[in-house]
Amino acid sequence: QTPAERAASAVKKVNGSFIRANAAKTPDWPSVGLDYAETRYSRLDQINTGNVKQLGLVWSYNLESTRGVEATPLVVDGVMYVTASWSVVHAIDVRTGQRIWSYDPQVDRSKGFRGCCDVVNRGVALWEGKVYVGAYDGRLIALDAASGRVLWEKDTLIDHARSYTITGAPRVFKGKVLIGNGGAEYGVRGYITAYDANTGDQKWRWFTVPGDPAKPYEDASMERAAKTWDPSGKYWEAGGGGTVWDTMAFDPELNLMYIGTGNGSPWARSKRSPKGGDNLYLASIVALDPDTGAYKWHYQETPGDNWDYTSTQPMILADIQVTGKPRKVILHAPKNGFFFVIDRTNGQFISAKNFVEVNWATGYDAKGRPIEIAAARQNDKPGESMPGPYGAHNWHPMSFNPQTGLVYLPAQHVPINLMDDKDWKFNENVALRPHSNQGWNTAMFLNAAPPTSKPMGRLVAWDPVAQKEAWGVEHVSPWNGGTLTTAGNLVFQGTADGRMVAYDAKTGAKLWETPTGTGVVAAPSTYLVDGKQYVSVAVGWGGVYGQATRATERQGPGTVYTFAVGGTAKMPDFVEYRAGKLLQGVKYDAAKVEAGTGLYVSNCVLCHGVPGVDRGGNIPNLGYMDAAFIENLDKFVFKGPAMARGMPDFTGKLSMSDVEAIKAFIQGTVDAVRPK
Numbered sequence: 001q002t003p004a005e006r007a008a009s010a011v012k013k014v015n016g017s018f019i020r021a022n023a024a025k026t027p028d029w030p031s032v033g034l035d036y037a038e039t040r041y042s043r044l045d046q047i048n049t050g051n052v053k054q055l056g057l058v059w060s061y062n063l064e065s066t067r068g069v070e071a072t073p074l075v076v077d078g079v080m081y082v083t084a085s086w087s088v089v090h091a092i093d094v095r096t097g098q099r100i101w102s103y104d105p106q107v108d109r110s111k112g113f114r115g116c117c118d119v120v121n122r123g124v125a126l127w128e129g130k131v132y133v134g135a136y137d138g139r140l141i142a143l144d145a146a147s148g149r150v151l152w153e154k155d156t157l158i159d160h161a162r163s164y165t166i167t168g169a170p171r172v173f174k175g176k177v178l179i180g181n182g183g184a185e186y187g188v189r190g191y192i193t194a195y196d197a198n199t200g201d202q203k204w205r206w207f208t209v210p211g212d213p214a215k216p217y218e219d220a221s222m223e224r225a226a227k228t229w230d231p232s233g234k235y236w237e238a239g240g241g242g243t244v245w246d247t248m249a250f251d252p253e254l255n256l257m258y259i260g261t262g263n264g265s266p267w268a269r270s271k272r273s274p275k276g277g278d279n280l281y282l283a284s285i286v287a288l289d290p291d292t293g294a295y296k297w298h299y300q301e302t303p304g305d306n307w308d309y310t311s312t313q314p315m316i317l318a319d320i321q322v323t324g325k326p327r328k329v330i331l332h333a334p335k336n337g338f339f340f341v342i343d344r345t346n347g348q349f350i351s352a353k354n355f356v357e358v359n360w361a362t363g364y365d366a367k368g369r370p371i372e373i374a375a376a377r378q379n380d381k382p383g384e385s386m387p388g389p390y391g392a393h394n395w396h397p398m399s400f401n402p403q404t405g406l407v408y409l410p411a412q413h414v415p416i417n418l419m420d421d422k423d424w425k426f427n428e429n430v431a432l433r434p435h436s437n438q439g440w441n442t443a444m445f446l447n448a449a450p451p452t453s454k455p456m457g458r459l460v461a462w463d464p465v466a467q468k469e470a471w472g473v474e475h476v477s478p479w480n481g482g483t484l485t486t487a488g489n490l491v492f493q494g495t496a497d498g499r500m501v502a503y504d505a506k507t508g509a510k511l512w513e514t515p516t517g518t519g520v521v522a523a524p525s526t527y528l529v530d531g532k533q534y535v536s537v538a539v540g541w542g543g544v545y546g547q548a549t550r551a552t553e554r555q556g557p558g559t560v561y562t563f564a565v566g567g568t569a570k571m572p573d574f575v576e577y578r579a580g581k582l583l584q585g586v587k588y589d590a591a592k593v594e595a596g597t598g599l600y601v602s603n604c605v606l607c608h609g610v611p612g613v614d615r616g617g618n619i620p621n622l623g624y625m626d627a628a629f630i631e632n633l634d635k636f637v638f639k640g641p642a643m644a645r646g647m648p649d650f651t652g653k654l655s656m657s658d659v660e661a662i663k664a665f666i667q668g669t670v671d672a673v674r675p676k
């Protein structure tokens with residue numbers, strides 16, 4: 001068999017019975033979360049606590065990308081399917097580490113700025129000879145598994161005037177491909193759509209938040225949700241939010257599928273829904289009928305979201321004993337910092353406990369409502385919510401090991417404070433505020449004053465029954481990789497500072513590590529080929545935090561590493577990262593620094609970081625440029641060359657005098673932090 005023939009026959013097997021409900025013994029990794037329950041727990045135990053020290057590289061594969069890589073590699077019968085940035089798909093022969101094919105959907109690079117959080121993609125879905133990818137520009141594309149040829153392609157977006165993007169992995173439940181989208185930082189209405197896996201015909205669509213109440217509601221769930229929004233805020237103009245940008249799971253026995261919904265659009269509830277209200281179905285877990293898309297139940301984790309607290313973080317379906325009784329539950333650790341155990345048959349709240357320091361709520365009452373701290377919503381001055389908007393846990397997948405009963409969770413804190421933008425109006429172009437259609441459209445100022453809390457990154461082993469940490473490992477930085485756990489009593493995690501590490505799943509003892517050349521954000525997978533167990537991880541620093549910051553002194557292209565016991569391949573040569581010399585000599589008017597601060601924070605900081613303080617992620621830090629570059633900043637800001645890589649064109653958004661003020665801020669900030 002040629003590799004292409006193997007690819008074709010392998011993926012043909014991936015059908016209703018091939019993807020398991022949960023953690024069954026399977027030699028493959030056929031779906032992004034391994035199984036429908038998204039456990040990321042493999043029963044393979046060839047690699048275990050006894051021999052993990054002998055893990056070595058078998059091959060590495062250059063993904064030829066320089067931006068964030070967030071995909072979990074799928075593997076069936078020795079054929080790997082993985083995505084890089086810009087939604088590029090690679091099919092790799094695991095036996096040789098060689099490319100079988102690659103497919104670039106040719107996303108228009110100049111539209112990069114339309115997403116909040118880097119041009120990332122979290123992986124593909126496989127089904128009956130096809131590979132599905134959600135392209136950044138909103139297309140759902142079905143490829144022939146053997147050749148990478150396009151079989152069909154659907155535009156999933158309802159409105160191209162709005163900043164919808166796709167970053168999440170599609171799932172296939174019962175012969176339907178499911179995909180949502182991102183965009184709630186810009187003003188969109190969230191929804192999820194199901195397409196026939198063979199033909200691409202649309203089967204159903206469910207909106208997560210109500211539309212314009214002057215028009216008929218799509219279904220009873222929308223009519224009910226509308227009662228929880230204040231129409232005087234005209235929430236439908238900004239879209240309302242609630243995007244389904246990452247997690248989905250499926251319970252074949254209950255015939256229910258589950259999605260997590262995102263934050264409000266805009267973030268500030270005082271603007272979105274001035275008289276308050278829970279604003280259903282934001283920041284919720286929602287159960288849907290996979291055949292029809294009909295709403296079944298919901299549990300809202302953050303009523304009336306005001307902090308970008310989303311519930312799109314990866315969820316896991318598990319069967320556990322709670323106070324002596326077996327319960328079918330959902331395990332979930334959303335951005336808001338609480339670990340939830342929810343009954344997945346009916347959405348009933350079982351328990352919630354904070355897994356990091358939180359200051360917006362003291363806990364949850366017996367009915368499952370948060371007990372809020374009033375000050376958390378008082379945003380007339382910069383308020384530092386814990387967790388911040390990057391979440392106590394973001395999209396980085398967690399895993400659940402039924403042997404240890406523990407969930408392995410990449411927890412974090414990224415300090416950011418928020419202040420209401422009282423004058424905010426949807427789509428009004430005021431570059432001084434963070435809603436110039438290039439900056440986020442949140443109705444809030446981010447870090448109008450410097451935040452004071454400390455950044456934190458931690459691998460947390462959480463006991464969901466006792467609702468407490470069993471063990472934890474402190475990392476040097478936030479934004480560490482997703483986790484994998486195995487029957488070999490292991491937990492694997494890549495780190496922001498560029499290591500791949502194996503821990504004892506019971507104790508947290510570090511058993512093995514290897515450098516990865518660049519920070520890791522994605523989660524590993526494991527599988528058997530010809531009877532031998534491998535572990536693979538796709539590496540590529542990036543995402544919303546990684547685009548502007550770094551925690552490693554090395555860099556390299558997006559790369560897949562594949563490890564096995566006794567592997568002897570040589571790591572590729574890592575390139576040392578040099579931030580360069582601090583910017584010097586740009587003449588500026590000190591009186592303009594203050595105006596420049598607001599402009600920079602509104603328009604530049606999310607991608608370029610703080611000049612001379614952050615050292616550049618995969619987007620350059622402007623505090624380390626040559627003076628000639630900053631002196632000619634207007635040539636980059638107005639229809640500049642970086643547009644071809646996704647930078648916005650600020651024509652009509654910023655004036656020449658705004659650019660002068662931004663230059664003053666950049667050089668002024670660097671001068672202030674330059675070591676004396």
Ligand SMILES: O=C(O)c1cc(C(=O)O)c2c(n1)C(=O)C(=O)c1cc(C(=O)O)[nH]c1-2
Nearest residue numbers: 117120167182183184185243245262543544
């Ligand atoms: O509200 C949204 O629609 C939306 C979408 C996305 C995305 O699609 O990547 C992210 C977020 N929000 C978000 O809040 C967030 O922290 C985030 C991090 C990342 C990432 O890939 O690093 N994406 C997103």
Ligand SMILES: [Ca+2]
Nearest residue numbers: 184185263308
């Ligand atoms: Ca968001």
